[in-house]
Structures are given as C-alpha cells and as structure tokens.
Amino acid sequence: MIPLLIGLAAAALLALSPFFFDAYGVGVIIGLLGYATLASAWAMFSGPTRYISLATVAFFGVGAYTVAVLSEVLPWPLVLLCAALVGAALALVVGLSTLRVAGIYFVIFSFGLAELIRQLITWYEVNVTGTLGRYIFLPLEPQHVLWQLLALAVITLLLAILIDRSKLGLALKAIGDDEVVAAHAGINLARTKLTLFVLSATLITLVGAIQAPRWVYIEPAIVFNPQVSFLTVIMALLGGATRRWGPILGAVPLFLLFEWLGANFPNHFSIILGALFILIVFVLPDGVLAALEKLRKKEKAA
Amino acid sequence: MFLSTLIFGLMLGGTYALIALGLSLQYGIARIMNLAYGEVLIAAAFIAFVLFSSYGLSPLWSLFIIVPLGYGLSFVIYRVMMRPLVRRSGGSGHLEVDSILATFGLLFVIQGIMLVAFGGNYHSYSYLAEGIDIFGTTVALNRLLSFGLSVAIGGGLYLALTHSRWGLNLRAVALAPKSAPLVGIDVNRVASIGFALGGALAVAGGVMISMYQAFSASYGVVFTMKALVVVIMGGVGNLLGALVAGLLLGLVETFVLVYVDPGLTLAATYLLFLVVLLWRPEGIFARRGK
Numbered sequence: 001m002i003p004l005l006i007g008l009a010a011a012a013l014l015a016l017s018p019f020f021f022d023a024y025g026v027g028v029i030i031g032l033l034g035y036a037t038l039a040s041a042w043a044m045f046s047g048p049t050r051y052i053s054l055a056t057v058a059f060f061g062v063g064a065y066t067v068a069v070l071s072e073v074l075p076w077p078l079v080l081l082c083a084a085l086v087g088a089a090l091a092l093v094v095g096l097s098t099l100r101v102a103g104i105y106f107v108i109f110s111f112g113l114a115e116l117i118r119q120l121i122t123w124y125e126v127n128v129t130g131t132l133g134r135y136i137f138l139p140l141e142p143q144h145v146l147w148q149l150l151a152l153a154v155i156t157l158l159l160a161i162l163i164d165r166s167k168l169g170l171a172l173k174a175i176g177d178d179e180v181v182a183a184h185a186g187i188n189l190a191r192t193k194l195t196l197f198v199l200s201a202t203l204i205t206l207v208g209a210i211q212a213p214r215w216v217y218i219e220p221a222i223v224f225n226p227q228v229s230f231l232t233v234i235m236a237l238l239g240g241a242t243r244r245w246g247p248i249l250g251a252v253p254l255f256l257l258f259e260w261l262g263a264n265f266p267n268h269f270s271i272i273l274g275a276l277f278i279l280i281v282f283v284l285p286d287g288v289l290a291a292l293e294k295l296r297k298k299e300k301a302a
Numbered sequence: 303m304f305l306s307t308l309i310f311g312l313m314l315g316g317t318y319a320l321i322a323l324g325l326s327l328q329y330g331i332a333r334i335m336n337l338a339y340g341e342v343l344i345a346a347a348f349i350a351f352v353l354f355s356s357y358g359l360s361p362l363w364s365l366f367i368i369v370p371l372g373y374g375l376s377f378v379i380y381r382v383m384m385r386p387l388v389r390r391s392g393g394s395g396h397l398e399v400d401s402i403l404a405t406f407g408l409l410f411v412i413q414g415i416m417l418v419a420f421g422g423n424y425h426s427y428s429y430l431a432e433g434i435d436i437f438g439t440t441v442a443l444n445r446l447l448s449f450g451l452s453v454a455i456g457g458g459l460y461l462a463l464t465h466s467r468w469g470l471n472l473r474a475v476a477l478a479p480k481s482a483p484l485v486g487i488d489v490n491r492v493a494s495i496g497f498a499l500g501g502a503l504a505v506a507g508g509v510m511i512s513m514y515q516a517f518s519a520s521y522g523v524v525f526t527m528k529a530l531v532v533v534i535m536g537g538v539g540n541l542l543g544a545l546v547a548g549l550l551l552g553l554v555e556t557f558v559l560v561y562v563d564p565g566l567t568l569a570a571t572y573l574l575f576l577v578v579l580l581w582r583p584e585g586i587f588a589r590r591g592k
Contacts, residue, residue: 050399054406096515097579104335105534111337116572121567182523226523229412235401270414277350279492281400282386 005246007157014150025080028259030214033149033206035255038228039206039235039247041203044163045196046233047241048172050203055094055110056115058226059087061202062206064120064215064223075275080209091198093138099193118224121195124196125220133219140213148210157204160244163196167261172196227273233260234277240287249288267269305561306439311443315552316452317510319545321525322532323456325505330476330539332495333397336383339504339529340522341412346372346508347517348420354427361429361513362419362447368505376501380483380494383408387443388493409522416519426516448510459499460541472496476539524568531575537584550574 014033018026033050039054045127046053066083074082094113098106125132171192174182183189208223215222231254239250284291320342328336346368353367383404391397430447433440444449463469475482475492482489507525511517532551534545551571558570 052399052402101579102396107335108405108530108534109575109579111530112523112568112572115523115527116568119568120564121561123569127563132426230406233403233406234497247477267418268414270410270417274407274410274414275410277410278404281403281407285390285396285400 006065011154017148019116021215030146032255034211037153037156037207038232038253039251043202043241043247044160045200048176049193051106053110054229055113056204057224058114059204060208060228061086061223063094063205063214064218067209068136068218071136071138079135081257081282083205083209084202088198088202091201095194095197101192115222117196118220122220122295130273133217136213138213145214152206158264207253238280243289245290248288307556309439311553311556313449314556315549316449316534317507318552319506319527320452320456320503322529322544322548323501325529325531326544327496331472332493334401337410338408340526341409342504343508343525344517344522345412346505350509351425351427352510361509365509368509369502370507373498373502377494377498380497382455420519422519424516424518429513446512448483448513452512486554514526531571535578
C-alpha cells in the first residue's frame, strides 16, 4: 500500500512539474517518463516469461511512424488509437509465428525485427512515396506530451497490478517457473504468452506515438535506433524485471546517468553502456530489489 | 543473367555457410547464443583492412594472424565471461537468458570500440578485384578466392568433426552434455574449444567478406542475423544442414537482389526465417516425428 501512495504522490508532482521547470527540465522528465513506461511495459511480458524481447524499438518506431503518416488526416485521439491498433496487429503476427516454438526463436526474431521494419519502411518511402523523411506538425506543447506520457505510465502500472492479481498473472508465474508443469495444470501456454506480448507491445507503441510530436522531423534511422531496445532491457533488469516497481526504479537512475554520459562522453557511450550491461548481468542477475531483499534476510539471520 | 546470378549466389552462400557454421558450433557445443558474433566478424574485417592498407599484408596472409587471434580471444572470452554464467546456472534454463544478455552487452562494447577507432563510415579495400571468366560469367577473383577458402575451411572442419577422436569429443558434448563426463570427457574444456572454434570461423568469415564488400562498425548485427537464420533453417546443431541452408540463403539473397529490389534482401532473409518457423521449426533437414 505504501509504495502505491508514494507512486500517487510522485505522479501528482510530475503532473505539476511543467509549471516549475524550464524547457530543458520538461524534456528530461518526458524522456524519463518515456523510459519508465517502456521498461515497465517490457517487464510486463519479459519479466515473468523470461523471453527477452529485443524488439522494443520496433514497436516504438512503428508508433512514431503511424503518427507521422496520420497526424494531418485524423484528430489526435484517433491517431493514437490507430497507432495502438497497428502495434497490436504487428505484435499479434510476431507472437503467433514465434511464441508457439521454443523461446530462443522469439529472441532471435525480436533481435532483428526493428532492422527489418526499418528497411521495409525505408524501401517503401524511397520507392513509393519518393521521400525519406516526414514532418510532424501538431499543436502539442511539451507539457501536453508530458501529461499524456504520465497518464500512459499510470495506466501501465495499474494494468501490471491488475494482471498480477488476476488468473492471467498466476498463469504467467507458473509458466515462468516451469512451462511443462504449467501446461499440465491446464494453462494455455501460447494464448497466455500471446495476450501479454500484445498488451506489452501496444503500450510500447503508444510511448513512441505520444513522443513523436517532439521530433518534428522523423526518418527511419531516427525512430528505429536500436539503443532504445537496449536501454529498456538494461533499465528493467537493473531494477528487477519481475518486480512491480523494479523497472521504474531502474529507469530513473539509468536515464539520468545516460543523459549525463551522452552529454559528456558521446564517443564512448556504447562502450560504457555495454560494460554496464555485462556488469549488471553478472552482479545483479535478479535486479537491485531482489539483491536488497537478500541482504536484509542475511542481516536478520545474523 | 540467370546463370551468373546462380554463380554469385552460391559464392555468397559459401561464406554464409562458413559464418553460420561458427555460430552453430558456439551454440551447439558451448550452449552460448552469441549475439556479439557479427561484431567479432566485423572486427576481423577491420583488422584485415588495417593490415592491408597500412602494412601491405594481403588478406590471405593476414588470415594466419587473425584466425589464431580470434581462436585465442574467443577462448579467453569463454573462460572469463561465459564460464561463470554456465557454472551459476547449473544446467538450468537461466544460461540461455544470461548468455543472450551478456553477449548483447558485449555487442555494444565491441561496436563502441570500433566506432571510436574507425568512425561510422563504410570501409573497403581493393584486393584481387580483376575478373575471371567462369561459364561466360565474369567473377571477381576475390570472390572466387573467398569461396574456395570457405569450402576448404568448412570442409576440413566437417571432416575433422566427423572423422577424428577430437571431433567425436566435440559432438558428444553437443549431443549429450550431461552424459559426456561419464565417459571421461572434460566438458568445460570441450565447450571452450567449441566456442573458440566458432570465434575462429567468425573472424575467417570477416576477413573473406572484407575482401569483396564494404563494411562499417555498425554492420555486425546484419551478419549475426543471417548466421542465426541459417542455423535455424539448417536445424540447431546440424552442421550439414547449416552448410546447405547457408548456400540457400546466399542464393535467395542474390536472386532478390537481381530480380526484385536491392533494398529488400534483408526482408527476404526474414521471410525465409518466418516460413521455416511456421513450416518446420525444427529445421528444414530435421527428421520428422521424434
């Protein structure tokens, strides 16, 4: 209950933040909220199932592109709805073809999915539309983007809590522990995994769609930057992908660290990032929260 | 047109088969799904580039430096980075996830180092670029050489794996890692060798590719992807399957390049992957009904 109250207070403070911060500060908070939502949505599927999805940016980019294509044709809420539908449809296709077989196939497919979609869109834009980039002109101020992202973040968390307490969450935990046992207990493996994957991918698509107006000009190389997938995974892992608040706890310090690294060491960014990633896998395989709990237990025992 | 496409496709496929063989060894024997595989390959391409353009060393000779180096470094990477993960997992499913995450980190480290050293631009050099006539098709000598090397290395390794005591040990660990120690096989040693061999093949493939193709620091992911698709098409751990699937991928890519659109080659790779997944997830050449 206490974490929930803290979360609510934080959400209220964030909602008021545009009145206290300058444009740069609001930009940082938008980025922070974006990654916190991405990491939470990612962990919703990949945490309990242990299927490492490296396709975050594929959905993120699809969301942004849908906005670029439709922003001048439809009103904003309908554009978001379309983005969500496109993301869900894509996730359904990917999930249906890869989630029925062993997990490794899913990982491999997700690994290259962003590259595939980026090339397909590039090919389409060059050969059919004739131009590569697109402009997004929407009457949305930074604080509007911030509020929408905040709403999405809250929805993502509420959904995670809801799933946790439902039969679906129980089924997922069983699958994560042992797929064979879960199947014998009468759980429909494929359907459970597919439901969660589509849900998580739709939320990720919406993050891309809501953030799209911030770019003004987009092209495939910008919105399908593989680093987004990478950062999402590392944030969720640092905090603990199986914990409700883990991904957010991981996203906040890492996002600020990456902001600082990007500004001060732009050339060595990848190296530091990769090294940090390896370190987390070795030292904190279950995330900070699990490590803290273990520490506390040890202290009690001693 | 058709014949020349066929020849080019087979030649490209030869290199792909060799590259995929390396990844297959690493996954089949050492049980490590190495996502940094393509980066290792590109790193070798850069070394061959530097040796050629700064020291005038032909790629053929630099193979004798780079392949042992690739073997040695991969051996060390397995011992230092992967072995602790293997021990920690104790044979459970955690190893797959851990190795994917660790090598994903490694991917960014190697890529970052290459970006710092060489920047993001494409690099290439001209070596044996003159053409030679085969069945009325002009083929660059460097492609022919690279195909010959792939056949020699891949074929030699295949014979060694299937016809020697040493190869028997490796295959035993690949087939039954839990039973192998019962007959006196040092699994840890064999796994290190398997991972190192895979690394050696990756760098050999990198040197060959650098002979006839431009490459950049961020190009490794594409090769990892292609190798993965070939391994899965051929069936995980099936060496002959990987060889045939590699040739097939080379053919498909070249035909799409010539007859459809150069921008869609990767999409074709994926389509092939999807078809295999939906049709025969255990690999095209796997025997049915186990």
